[in-house]
Amino acid sequence: MALKLADYKTEVHNDWCPGCGDFGIVNALQMALAEMGIERDKATIFSGIGCSGKTSHFINTYGVHTLHGRVLTFAQGGKLANPEMTVVAVGGDGDGLGIGAGHFVAAGRRNVDMTYIIFDNGVYGLTKGQASPTLKLGEKTKSLPSPNTNYNVNPIGLAVASGFTFVARGYSYDVRHLKDLIIKAVRHKGLSFLDVLQPCPTYNDINTRDWYAGVDLAQESMERHSRIYKLEDTHFDPTVHYNDETEVNEKLSQALIKSLEWGNKIPIGIFYQNEIISQYSTRLTDKIPNYLENPPAKQKISENGVPTTDVSEILDSLRV
């Protein structure tokens, strides 16, 4: 029986604030899973801590709600032990780029075949609106006692520099576009990263839905002035097509330059994609040829309680 969108929803009450951008992301994720027809018991959503951390409870697949900043570590462990699973990790920008920044960089270096989605809203919502790593220097969202004293992290730039092989940005109020991006990210062979701009209606009174829609820019005229535009509507080609240093460097630099665009024009879509770089499972199969057919989670380790691992060669080499 074909799976429907409703099959990917749980009955858990969703307690996000009315109007929260997170709803768009969870909907897009459920739609993407349904469209790809991924069996519910063959997918695991790993999540971090914070409002976005609750995501895994709203999706009717395996769900692992982990620790603040650590979601990528749990997710990589799960994927490496059972590579047949579809793995999506989600978390906030504070989670992934503040407390978890080290894991973010290290994950890029590994390039495990999974997807990481950051719910990027510039604030720590669940602890009442402190500044998070993507909030710009000098900005003062409403619950900050004084303007932000830290420079912001550039999530797209950091991902590109860390070795992520699929780097894209979505917008939580463009659910269809986001759904398509998620599908591309999941199908990408390697580690994909999605930075999703997600207005927090309660604590971020700067980067609001109206702000992204460019309502302030439109005051003088009746014409639409949305700040958001799509890279695919331009001549931007994010893909590394052949294994050549110049080609790779060009694509990396253009992604980095594009990631700096902010203010009145904010690009969404795919910034960078490189499927030429080996994914981690390939690096493993280079030394463990049957890793994918017989991964850790599938290995038989005993027969009626008796271990079947044969270490006699090792023990004989130690014999005196």
Place this chain on the structure above:
Amino acid sequence: MGSIDFTWLIGGPQGSGVDSGANVFSKVCAEMGYNIFGKREFYSNIKGEHSYFAVRVSDEEIHSNVNDVTLMASFDAETIFRHFNEVPKGGGIIYDSDLDKTTTDEVHTLDNYFKERLHKELESKNKPFTIAGVLEIAKEKGVNLYSVSFREILSTLAEKTENPKLKGLVRMFNVLAVSLSLGLIKMPLDPLLQSIDSIFSKKPQIAEINKQAANFAYDYAKSKFSSFQYALTGTTKQPDTILVQGHFGTSIGKMVSGCRFQSYYPITPASDESVYLESHELLEIQNDRPGSTIVIQTEDEISAMGMMIGAALTGTRSSTSTSGPGFALMTEALGWAGINEVPIVITLYQRSGPSTGLPTRHGQDDLLFAVYAGHGDFPKIVYASGDIEESFYDTGRCFNYADVYQIPVIHMMDKFLSSSVVTCKKFDPQKISIDRGLLLDKVEGVYKRFAFTDDGISPRSRLGLDNGIFWNTGDESDESGHITEDPQVRIKMMDKRMSRLDLVTKRIPSDEQVVSFGVHDYTVISWGSTKGPILDAISMLKKEGIDIGFIQIKLIHPFPSDYVQSLLKDTKTIIDIEANHSGQLGKIFRQNISREIDYFVLKYTGRGMTSTEIYDSLKKIVENKANKREVLSHGA
């Protein structure tokens, strides 16, 4: 002890081949049928600081080092300055005659604290602050001095073999020191030559040069050195003996137990285990296709812990190996594994703390930390191995405990164990059983991961299993694993998890919890690697007609209070022996059993205990001459 009880010590700057020299010597002795107990001491340094290896050799079973060094093989001045006092009357020192005039000030790696103590001694005996000075003291004590010019050996050899390159090859000093020793104590040279061949199997020319040097030095010692009262001519070889390094027990134990995922961050003295596992990542499986261990070096210990838990959720037996500082970073996720009932094994190779402490030295400093690690109340098992052989079988137990009780297990090991080299009975994989507890292979009907059951243990699905969907969260959760803050569910869930502790002490066989080596009026309680020196000290005392009991506590948390209490009911005096400052087991003991520890024997210099030291303190205790707290300090 038997007719042979011989300790050989080799020392030198780190990076000069002290270890390989000692490994070869140990191998030769083991091949000759002797039992070996070797320990390695080294600085937190890559090259230049003083390291040494003491190998005790006996034809009887031995479990420890002793204070005395029978024969010291030195090729640098620092080894002589630091260890000459350990050689007793009748013992011997092989040394490089070119060093005679070397002063203490010329040895830059001799620290001022040590130099001050040494100068005081030399002054009091009216000796110069030179190698000649300290050797005079040794000679007056009755130590045999075997003087040889290492450089001269090399140049003679260079001439003889018409290979002028040999002259400057100071890297061969270690081979010379071993060969001179073997010649002096009349051991055969062949095993050494074979070892050289296997070490340099890919560099036959270097092997050849080393073998020439070995032969030459061996003959030199035989012909030029005056007689020595010790000869190691061999003894009956015990069948099925293996020569193992400290981390082999847990590493090979993990392979056999079916651990297929290990994540770790480099740290002394734990990473040897992970490196060994990765070096043997391809596994042979009976009647099946090859298996493998996935070993991942992570960006930090937090990640090592997260990855291990993620892998464990797929039903894979998963583990990490770390030391105190790394374990400190793991404690947050330890609680996550606790509340989510995830079976994991953390192999904790302790070293001296606090903080970085003595990073390459021994300590049993982390027992209380392990027992109390993590915030909030959650169940875990803390289990301690007493020696390398035991650690192989205990690794199997730890994985079974983790699976059966669905809780994290912390397997306590330490630096004393990890840098020992010993002979023991060949590990028997058939003695390890695999019990995965309530791990499911298929799921029918409605599944709830944390379903309330009679004994509090719920059938366990795994990520990716058909129809077995569940949720995990670090929040309090309901039976499905969804967040709840309901006070009544909270009570039931806390009770469900914590009831596991009673099950552990009730269901685990008592001989796996505590090993009793006899109980007497005076009985020692201890845990971990002190086992070996305690056993040897007790047998020394037994020979003098003094009976001392010993119970080795392996299951430390949850503490087997009733069983320990029943074992000790007739004991009059309880002696707690531990390698830490505060007597951590003693604290746990008093907390669980309302009885005072009568004596503490403690050591926290970072060096392992010798049986001599324990013998001395137990004797003082029996003679009623001891302080309540005896602090040991032997070892350079």
